[in-house]
Amino acid sequence: MTAEAVVTSPFAGSADDGERPLRIALLTYKGNPFCGGQGVYVRHLSRELVRLGHSVEVIGAQPYPVLDTGATLTELPSLDLYRSPDPFRTPGRDEYRDWIDALEVATMWTGGFPEPLTFSLRARRHLRERAGEFDVIHDNQTLGYGLLGDLGAPLVTTIHHPITVDRKLDLDAAQGRVKRASVRRWYAFTRMQGRVARKLPSVLTVSGSSKQEIGDHLGVQDERIHVVHIGADTDLWSPDPSVAEVPGRIVTTSSADVPLKGLVFLVEALAKLRTEQPDAHLVVVGKRAEQGPVARAIETYGLQDAVRFVKGITDAELVDLVRSAQVACVPSLYEGFSLPAAEAMATGTPLVATTGGAIPEVTGTDGETCLAVPPGDAGALAAALGRMLGDPQLRARVGAAGRERVLTRFTWAAAAKGTAAHYRAAIEQAARARRAR
Known part of the structure; x- marks a missing residue:
């Protein structure tokens, strides 16, 4: 089975109108x-x-x-x-x-x-x-x-x-x-x-x-x-041109030291990226870990001022945060679906994501609806993020195609x-x- 294959049940999407309420x-x-x-x-x-x-x-x-x-x-x-x-x-x-x-x-x-x-x-x-x-x-x-x-x-x-x-x-x-x-x-x-x-x-x-x-x-x-x-809730997660784009902003949703989420590789990628694009910075929706691999990587690479964690924000604040980013990122080693990917795509924010688990099933074709990289590869992640940040036309094209994919497949x-x-x-x-x- 290919990751891109759309697998549906024989009942999925069937009409529910006219049946007895359950x-x-x-x-x-x-x-x-x-x-x-x-x-x-x-x-x-x-x-x-x-x-x-x-x-x-x-x-x-x-x-x-x-x-x-x-x-x-x-x-x-x-x-x-x-x-x-x-x-x-x-x-x-x-x-x-x-x-x-x-x-x-x-x-x-x-x-x-x-x-x-x-x-x-x-x-x-x-x-x-x-x-x-x-x-x-x-x-x-x-x-x-x-x-x-x-x-x-x-x-x-x-x-x-x-x-x-x-x-x-x-x-x-x-x-x-x-x-x-x-x-x-x-x-x-x-x-x-x-x-x-x-x-x-x-x-x-x-x-x-x-x-x-x-x-x-x-x-x-x-x-x-x-x-x-x-x-995704495509009414909430939607584009809004009135939200100002922040140059260099990358946003991700992650539990800091859950290995499955791959955040440590994104931190390493950010360190590589900032040697060429010094305004690149990361906003993590999740709790900051004071110890562990992510905390050590932030300290080792001197990224204390380039990585910010936010927690406890409202739905509206979260959506605006994603809208303000130039790139959304899903660095996970594995996902069973990846709601953060679908939600980011629904806002029209261009996505860089790994190919771990079901992520490609959500994000679609590399170069069309996302930029895809192997899981656990900080170098590939840095290259894809740099490519997206440096090309406004690519961001616009991928962002629009990503939202259309969610509207037609994932509601x-x-x-x-x-x-x-x-x-x-x-x-x-x-x-x-x-x-x-």
């Missing part, structure tokens, strides 16, 4: 859109499903989802052990409610990540108490043991990409036996996710690349995995229609199984 429970153990792509997915998919006429109840844990008008939120609280400003906290005695809370703390104390399992157990209890209230249950990559068996409605699960990919990259970056052992313990939940995924009747994913990875890493049968592309309205069609297929499949019994 009652949908959308589960998310980590739903805040400022914490990553899963939260963005929940926010925009729920809004567009409501616009199609469906009833959507999002059931989530901390950090709670941010939802648009229409969808409702039911809070299913965890102990919130990783909250800011006291992550890995020890809860007080009066905070424990049941054995699931005790399991959550014990898993954290032994170096594991408990939330997928413990959220699934709480969700199972909650859904069984409300059996008959929903037509379909949609799990957003929890993949916990609690979601196996009868939940009172058919289950559809989205896997954005297998977390085993993150695990491998983190292990490759870990130095020393102690650090590698810690990484293995943290990612122990991925064994559970693989076991659960292989038992699921219907799996949705967001790209052809992710479909391949889910089969390879998790052992899910190909015929049970269906691709429904996600997209949330299309994602909602394709997803709703899969809900109906799952409901029919469950009905046939009942009749057979």
